[in-house]
Amino acid sequence: MKIFILFLLLLSTTYATKINDVANVVGVRDNQIIGYSLVVGLKKTGDGTTSKFTLQSIANMLKSMNIDMQSVDIKSKNVAAVVVTARLKPFSRQGDKFDITVSSIGDAKSLEGGTLLMTPMKGVDGKIYALAQGPVSIGGKNDKGAGSESHSTVGLVYEGGLVEREINIDLYNQEYVTLSLKESNFKNSVAVQKAINDMYSTQVAVAMDPKTIKLKKPADKSMIEFLAEVQDIDMDYKPKNKIIINERTGTIIAGIGIEVKPIIMTHGDITIKITEQATPNQPAGSMVVDDSLVIGLNENELYTKEGTTTVANLVRSLQKLGATPKDIISILETMKSAGSISAELKVI
Incomplete structure (x- = not known):
């Protein structure tokens, strides 16, 4: 990686x-709203008979339409039970439309091609603030597409929400x-x-x-x-100094001026020695990264001038030593715990 x-x-x-x-x-802020409903019109990719709440929901829906049917008699796989979520923007007015997210809570394989039935969406106070309905888009190909299967049970209904109750500010x-x-x-x-x-x-x-x-x-x-x-x-x-790490992708975002205090640590076969020196040592077999940093290749040691050690220099040096992304992330986390790095470290 x-x-x-x-x-x-x-x-x-x-x-x-x-x-x-x-x-x-x-x-002046967004407000979370939520609802429960059914997505219909699926191509046999809906919930199976093990999702009893889906079958009961179908029976309840049919009963409200004067069709009396027991849940045990329903065998359809074209329906999936879903939770509907959205954020209601501040100053939203009656009739305003907004996007909603639909997430399967049963064992449905895919929501592709389905239609969300009318869903009352409530706030934390239990009051209905919006209604949602419309075709579900999963934003990709069928479940045979690369990487699409894990996301096909979550979809969007674009402008599927309709504000019914205003939040006055x-x-x-x-x-x-x-x-x-x-x-x-x-x-x-x-x-x-x-x-x-x-x-x-x-x-x-x-x-x-x-x-x-x-x-x-x-x-x-x-x-x-x-x-x-x-x-x-x-x-x-003046924003806070931060180091942001994405462990999944190996991405590191850091400020150039974030200093690293003197430390000696070992991680696997990498030994890091950061010392404050007026003139950095240059052991035999070492190489110069820049005018403030020298790497000792034999011992994997870092020597730096006084007050010039930064996260930017450290990460660049570790790369030259052949450290993997996992190694670099672990080293930064350890240095933060040891107090060698004072900037906020956020792992996402």
Whole structure:
């Protein structure tokens, strides 16, 4: 398996961005809704007789249409029981359409070619907020296609959801509103406060904590106008240093400036020795990666100048030593646990 490493300089520096990109308005959010229903019209790829809840659902549906039939008498394999999920966007209005996801919960082989029957979709409060219905698309070929079988029991119904009940968010009549940073950071919270107050030359924003900024709209503007302007304000933003690892694909994303503190560790047949030296040693048989890094090929040791060791250099060096993606990921995780890497490490 090949490994892909992306080194992003922006992850370790301060740069200008708009407030809308780093903060949300509290209360303005998506809402999860869910429903249970049947997908019909399948080509003998539906649930079998072992999925008794499917057979009972078919019997209940037929009974609602004045057709009296017992579940034990139903042998159809053209029907599958599914859970229907979606996100209801903020400010959605009656009649708005949205996409929904349909997932099999029985032993159906595929939902390809099926049609979702009318499905009431409820929120966490048990109230019906939308109805869903329509043809299911699995976004691929039949179950003989490469890699398609594992995904053919999950499909989409494009614009299959229809909003029936609105979730009211009254921003217009509010005097105060709260912004929530997507990532907690004291500096960024103060930076948002400063950028907004500089824009209006008065104290309209107050940073309450590293994630929360409270705003008071100016007297000459509506809340909608105020928020439209606030979201478009530029600010100095410093994101957290992160190392993001995808174990399935072997992809590593890291900032160029993320430092690695001195450490000595062994992983399999690889020995890593990171030391702070004014001039890096260059043992016999070693090779120079760049002006700050030397690899000792005989002992698999890394020697670096003082204060120049970074994750970018480390990963590049490990590749030259022939380390596999699994080795590199394990080494980074171990270094994080040992405190040699202070940046946040996220495995996805």
